Amino acid sequence: MNSATFNSDDEIYVLSSADRSADASNISSPGLLNDSTPPSNSYTSEQLNHFLLRKNENFRLENNNSTKILAPWWRAFGYITVKNKKKEFERINGFISCVKCYHTFRYGPASGTKHFVEHADRCFSLISSNSATDGARDSKLVQSKLNQVGFRPKTKLTLKEKKEFKELCAKWVCTDLRPFTIVEDYGFERLASMFIKIGAEYGLVDVKELLPSRQTVSRTVDDLAAKYRIDLKEELYEPLRAKAVTIAPDFWMSKYSKQSFLGVSATYINSIFQFKTIDLLCRSFNGIKSYDLILEAITTHLSDFGITNLMNVNIITDCGSNFIKCFAQYEPLYCFGHRLNNILKTCFFQQQKKKKKQIQLTTNDISTEREPTLTTTGLTVQTEGLSSSSEFNSSESEQEVEEEQQTKFNKSLPLVKPRYKKTSATANNAQKMLVENAPPEAKQVLLMLKQAKKLVKYVKLVGMNTEIKQEGGVTLHQSTVVGWLTLSDLLESIIKSFKVIRKLLTGKEKYRLITDLNLQYLKQLYTLLKSFKHIIVSVQKGNAPSLYLVPMCYITLKQVLQSFEAIKKYNQENIDKPNENQLPDDSTDYDLEDELPGIRWFRERLLILLNEMIILDIRQVAATLLHPKYRSLRLIPDYIKDQCHKYVRQQVTKLRDQQVETQNQQPTEPPTKRIKRNIFTRFESGNLNEDPDDAGSGNESDEYEYDLRKNDELDRYLSFKFDKDKETTEALQFWKDQQHQFPFLSKYARSILSIPATTTNVEREFSTAGWILNERRTSLQPDKLENILLVRSAEKYLYEK
Incomplete structure (x- = not known):
């Protein structure tokens, strides 16, 4: 019942x-x-x-x-x-x-x-x-159930009514140029339910009297955004006090209006240990993107949400020179995804230089036979601009600063200290290498990459993708310098459709476009990049803690890049799935048996760059430590463990001292009556659970030191016994359940786990902004864009049930 x-x-x-x-x-x-x-x-x-x-x-x-x-x-x-x-x-x-x-x-x-x-x-x-x-x-009405009365009565429509309804939807989509998926929108469903409810209550209603005008809807968006800002200010009040809020700023430029926007997304963990994400702002930014103007704009805009001091929040950003200098005093973290992307750009000589240059590779450097049309012209490796294929212009057009400049502004960052310092003679050699100094086998790989991009560009230009699909192939994907994940997609699509493309190009007398593409090289290069892609995708979690993944992903990449066999094993165990439309299994593909010289050179170069360009932040290791499933820090060197334990204890001590200071500032009780003392009072014994001020006489031998320090919260956490019956251990649920046992450590865990590993959320905000400011809506005001993004984000993430 x-x-x-x-x-x-x-x-x-x-x-x-x-x-x-x-x-x-x-x-x-x-x-x-x-x-x-x-x-x-x-x-x-x-x-x-x-x-x-x-x-x-x-x-x-x-x-x-x-x-x-x-x-x-x-x-x-x-x-x-x-x-x-x-x-x-x-x-x-x-x-x-x-x-x-x-x-x-x-x-x-x-x-x-x-x-x-x-x-x-x-x-x-x-x-x-x-x-x-x-x-x-x-005449055939029956009683509706209680859960249907006034809401969703199960009424059967006649065939005529169903047909009329379908025709109205089709005409709406065609005449107003709306996508077919609009009828599946959750918002459309809610709106239709509202119409039915009003009709059930009032009978026939003139729809023109019911629907608001576009001006009214526009004003209502502004009203909702203002309401949500007030709600967010209240929502963030408690997490700000616990420093459990992280902001991720970035820049974006509209493809059509060429207007620059400063966007900030926030992730936070509330008092009941729920991970939330919200798009705070996306406001127009005019003028020079200098660090002082950026800092002033961010500080001013964030005050609308009660964030008046950036010391109360965590900050994660990319490694743009203006952002590095802007947040130098606030100890920011840097996006792990950007660092991996920059390693790939540097490895394949695609990094953007201050002065754009074109480096000519003569055909004499490459000992492979090519058609006369290609031998007459040298291979040009272009340093493409970051905004050439994307709208995401983050922090001075994504210019990466040199390692020396980063060190200049980040001396106060809690970075992992290496056991051995690099000598100045060998430091950054791989980063500074020019493409002209690369060996011939490496230049051959670069030539194929250039030719592969040219092939895809031609296929897109002449609309050959349809023919490829009809012949049993797959659509070819383009690649951009901004996201090196797209290069992996490009190679995969070419490999799957290689035979079909060769057949079609031969018929069109364009066979020269595929002459320099060696299928074995393409397969091995794709195999190399596939592991990188898997790691980057793994850390791009926007709706759950992800910072703890960084050390594990870093160590995994270093182990995988040790050999080509290790790469194939990693791909087979973690990526490749049987019975799917994919490349042949590594173990059965003869093109992957022996590593080619050019692939070996780039694999070893990737490993060198990984060691040179990534320095772990101790807070990334601390996040791994504070995930109960990985608290033992397995496979992490002992000297890094020691640094991490020391750092976490320092943070816990700061939190304890802050609480004591707060309690001291509160009104105290009347002083107790002073006990009379004599010369023997200092020899009296206290309770066994009290810490003695002086444990010894002062004459003990240094050889026999005795540690009287009690086990602190970190020691008790490391020795904590978990329920082995549980299949998974969620970090936030654990700290919510154990916050009374670990009051200060749980508070610090809440702060550190609110930091994402990447700036994925703000980039997704810009992706949504790109959909809103499309070619048909270029006249939309910037403040209206921000209000739309805020309402969407609040409805989707803040008030989700």
Whole structure:
């Protein structure tokens, strides 16, 4: 049986209970139970109405679950039940009550139904219709369940009505140029439900009187955004005090209006240890992107959300020189995804220089045969600009500063200290290498990359993708310098369609476009990049903690790049799946048996750059330590473990001192009476659980030091025994459950786990902004864009159920 509870708006929420038969009598109106139920003369209608209105927990309304066809007025009524001594609900015979206003009537064989019908028409009126179809349908009406009344009645439409509705949707999509998926939008579903609800309550309504104008909708967006800013300010108040808020700023330029925007997304962990993300702002930014102007703009804009001091938040950003200098005093973290992307750009000589140059590679440097049309011109490796294929212009067009410049502004960062310092003679050699100094086998790989991009560009230009798909291939994907994940997609699409492309190009007399593409080289290069792609995708988690993944991903990449066999094994165990439309398995593909010289050179170069360009931040290691599943820091060197433990203890001590300082600032109790002391007082023994001020006489030997320090929170956490029956251990759930046992460590864990590993969220915000500011909406005002993004983000993430 289903029971119902009610709120102040008379909305009905159905609760499941044990199924019991409700129609045991043989009279014409179903619903009377046997003699075991409470007698009807124990209550009056007024008493039962009072109990229901007061929401007495001992009384409930329940459905009439009779299998017989019920009269239409039953849509408004339910049975009244009372809790017995066994804490089970039994029906009270002789009464029924309205599920909306709780008006209670006596119900029995001699009660009649006229007053039931009248009351049902008042509380749940039926929509009248003069059509013969509706009249026929009304005569077959049956009682709606409580969870359907006023909300989602299961009504069967006629074939004619269904056809008319489908045609209206199709005409709407075609005439107003809307996507087909608009009919699947959650917002459209809610809007349609609202229309049905209004129609059920008021009957026929002029839709023009109901729909607001575009100006009204625009103003309502501004009103909602203003409301959400106030809500966010209240929502962030407590996490800010715990420093459990992280901001990720970045720059973006609209493809059509060429307007620059400063965007900031925030991730935070609230007081009940829920991970939340929100797009705070996306405001137009005019002028020079200097560090002082950026800092001023961010500080001013964030004050709308109660963030008045950047020392109260964590900061993660890319390695643009202006952002590095802007946040130097706030100890920012740098996006791990950007660092891996920059390693790939540097490895394949695609990094952007301050002065754009073109380095010519003559054909004499490459000992492979090519057609005469290619030998007459040298290979040009262009240093493409970052904004050439993307709208994401982050921090001075994504210019990466040199390592010396980063060190200049980041001396105060808590970086992992290496065991051995690099000598100045060997430091950064791989980063500074020019493409002209690369060996011939490496230049051959670069030539194929250039030719592969040219091939895809031609296929896109002439629209050959359709022919490729018809012949059994897959669509070719383009690559950009901004995201090196796209290079992996480009190579994969070419490999899967290689035979089809060769056949089609031969027929079009364009075979020269594929002459320099060696399938074995393409496969091995794709295999090399596939592991990088998998790691980058793994750390790009926007809706859950991810900083703890950085040390593990870093160590994994270093191990995988040790040999080509290790790469194939990693791909086979973690990426490749059987029975799917994909490349042949590594173990059966003969093109992957022996590593080619050019691939070996780039693999070893990637490993060198990984060691040169990534320096772990101790907070990344601390995040791994504070994830209960990885707290032992396996495979991490002991000297890094020691640094991490020391750093976490320092942070816990700071939190404890801050609490003591706060308590000291509060009004204290009157001083206790001073105890008289004598010369022997200092020799008295205290309780065993008290820390002595002086544990020894001062004459102990240095060889036999005795550690009297109690186990602190970190020691107790490291030795904590987990329930082995649990398959997974979620970090936030653990700290929520154990915050009383580890009061300061849990507070620091909440702060450190609020930091994401990458700036994925702000980039996704810009991606959404790009959809909004499309070619048809270039005149949309910047403040309106920000309000739309805020409302969308708040509805999607902040108020999700």
